[in-house]
Amino acid sequence: MGPRPLTFSERMGITPARESIQISGMDLRLRVAIFNYVHELFVALWNCENEYGGQVGIGESLARTVWCEFYCKPIDEFPYHSSLFLDFLKREILKGSWASVYDLMECIVQEDIDILSNVESDFNDILEDELSGFRFAGGVLVQISGEEELSSLSESLRVEDKYSGARKHIQRAVELFSDRDNPDYRNVVKEAISAVESVVSVLVPYSGKTCFGELINLLEKQGRVHPALAKAWKGMYGFTSDEDGIRHALSGEFSAVDFKMAKYMLVTCSAFVNYLVQFDAEALEG
Secondary structure: OOOOOOOHHHHOOOOOOOOOOEOOOOOHHHHHHHHHHHHHHHHHHOOOOOOOOOOOOHHHHHHHHHHHHHOOOOHHHOOOOHHHHHHHHHHHHHHOOHHHHHHHHHHHHOOOOHHHOOHHHHHHHHHHHOOEOOEEEOOEEEOOOOHHHHHHHHHHOOOOHHHHHHHHHHHHHHHHHOOOOOOOHHHHHHHHHHHHHHHHHHHOOOOOOOOHHHHHHHHHHOOOOOHHHHHHHHHHHHHHHOOOOOEOOOOOOEOOOOHHHHHHHHHHHHHHHHHHHHHHHHHHHO
């Protein structure tokens, strides 16, 4: 889809063009875009038969989940006509708190329904077009505005089952990172580096080596990791594994890992996981 082109009034400076990424709020354009998509989704699904052949369609079933489990409303008050339910959603999306709108999007994306497989990417298109600072990765919204960062995370969440350990660590790191109420940045770092450790252990199985440094050394000897890169990651692993390693650079005092550090480690580790997996795939093909 790509970014929306400037209108005549924006080009002429009559109407200010939006330039800032939306991190701590949600403007009306973004709310309307989300509602329009959700509206069309429920209209299309309302009468679609569910996989069990029951009378309740996929859309109505999803609406009941949203009504009862997400909004915690009594089932006997459920608006069974699609237009009534969508009127309710319209009020919530256009007038409710911006965080609750993102929560609703996650609720929809995380439903295990085959027909919803494209919803995550569709939502990401909307978020990109409307300058949101959030994107979906692995079913949860993450505060990452750079498309390269999102691409790296998404790729590491799709690695084959051979590297399922790394995939699970990245998934858990994403979940911890995206918890808006209680983000656990220190464990984001630990999960992210564990993903790298998991991939390395898969690439050099049955070596008799167990520590990360020894495993990286083997990859270096096999020509799969450049010596400088191996040295850097041994240092990175030591930094994240040692409680004394994570501290303020200037003061030398202990400090909780902040958003910037957690984001850096999550993106960097996912990128290195992707590098190792791709290098291994190319070696097998060769």
